[in-house]
Amino acid sequence: MGKDGVQSVVGLSAGLESVMSDIYQKSRGEEFGLSRGEFDGVLGEIARKYLPADAVQRDLRDLYISLRAEELALARACAAGQERAWEVFLTRYREKLYDIAGYITKESSAGRELADSIYAELYGTTTRDGQRTSKLASYTGRGSLEGWLRTVMAQEHINRYRKQRRLVSLDEETEEGVQFAVAESEAAIAVDPRVEAATDEVLAALPPEDRFVLASYFLDERTLAEIARTLGVHESTISRKVDKLAKSLRKQILAALGRRGMSRRQAHEALEVDVRDLRVNIRSRLAQESGGAAFSKKKAEAPAGEGS
């Protein structure tokens, strides 16, 4: 996510030059109508996006080698309006687009609509300085093109969902039984600042993956299978992790409260106040969070969520 990026890729060593040449050969860029110069330009742009300014040539080499060269060349050639590239793209991904959209929306007509809309963006309906801009120009080859399409569609789906929810009137919300913020009742509970500080300390000490699992399971109410799929591990691994975290968190918070001068009994009482199951409806939360600063900012910067 390095924003400053590499300032220049001039003065390349012979080794890096050879790697870039090799990647270009593998990318089939020539077949798709993408010249070597254009492809090198794309690589430079990707390096500036992901590497810090002081990156050495070895970092460049590692980054370039890790890219999906063929899919990158295909996407960029499509963005440049090369017909041959579009033929290949449509042969490979047209049906996939509809399949993915159906999977994301769980409904065929909505899926078709989403896929059509994404296809229009991929083809490039928006213009900048009189030129057609294709969304495919933002693909950088870090993951597969199919995975990127899936992510782009997921972002678009969420944006649409929120937009839709904003248009639903309060009456309709009430009729549908959508509940507004549980935050009020939570805010009503006065919490000892020491408990908050102890909890923050314990959470901060957890590895990011553990915090992700906790948030996904207890806040978003995702299933173990969904979390496992996102992390690419077996469901039982997540099951064990959730159990272990639930047990250890309590112990660690009690210990942290002890370090803050609470007696064992006081610490237990402070936690016992509201040891309850956490159930938050992710859908209503998403609807309520429609004004979330960071995500809105992202949307403003790049329409389907190209955040950086």
Add this chain to the structure above:
Amino acid sequence: MAEIPKIVGQRLRAIAEVGEHPDSNLLSAFVERGLGKRERVQVLEHLSQCTSCREIASLSATEVADAAPVVVASPGWTSWPVVRWGAVAACLVVVSAVVTLHHKREPRQMAASIAEVKPATEMLPGPNSAIGKKSASLPLPASNSEAKAGFASKNIASQQKAGPANLEAGNNAAAAPGPVEMADARPSLSQPLSQPEVPGRAKDAFMESQVAQADRTTGGAMAKKRSMLASEVSSDALLPPALIPRWTLSSDGTLQRSLDSGRTWETIPVSNQTTFRALAANGLDIWVGGSGGALFHSSDAGQRWTQVRPVANGEALTDDIIGVEFTDTLHGKLTTSDDESWATADAGQTWQKP
């Protein structure tokens, strides 16, 4: 369901969304596990604080099978559905033919073998019925390997090439004189695994060589064994050989199996009283453990289950099992809710506690 103090949820929610969102490229690479350690940690750090990105990442994650590289295949005779159903049909024909042939031979072998039952039984490894169990489950790895062959046409081609040599080896084993010891027989049992021109055929070749060998040496005992093995083969044949089952535990602790790469899941009834919390699957061999030290084992992809009661130093396992690991069919380890480890080196016959 595990619970956490409510304050933890409040503080998790209170953590501000800081920094910029990872772009679609990074999120998709994260889901595909294509990021380096540094970037993966950065993305995880953000995801742990950002509901929106968690939602996107979750929607982006699909089954591995769906995320496989796109191959533009020309439809026609060699298309996958045709090959798959053709293989299943061929399998059923071969199995039914073998079962019919065995029925015809049965009376002759029964008459010739009664006197030799006892010595043959003595040949079988004694209390280590693990090996005995292994023999019952021997055809299973065959279907495992066939399944792989079914998925990869290259494998089929290479195995077809290797076929004649393996068949010859199988015949040699069948012709070898002398008493049969199951341990000695095992290497030759694996020979037919690499010659499945038609899925299921390897099982039959294996069965026939076993039967021939048994007839020459042990007669009646193996004739009995043969009928058992035949029933094993026929019941295994119920499972389409091209499908390796996938397993998962639902959030309420029931065991589920998928025979179609995770598209649909069926609940496998093992025990009503147990909440399962850990499983280990190795081909068609599956172990599942849960509350109160309940441990169940199936060596046929969940069609039959045996409850295993681990006892070490005279003490039975009663704590919840939260981890099950089996490196092969014999060696395994259990982890309990009290952080104890129980190990077995004989498929659960005996257990040790360090």
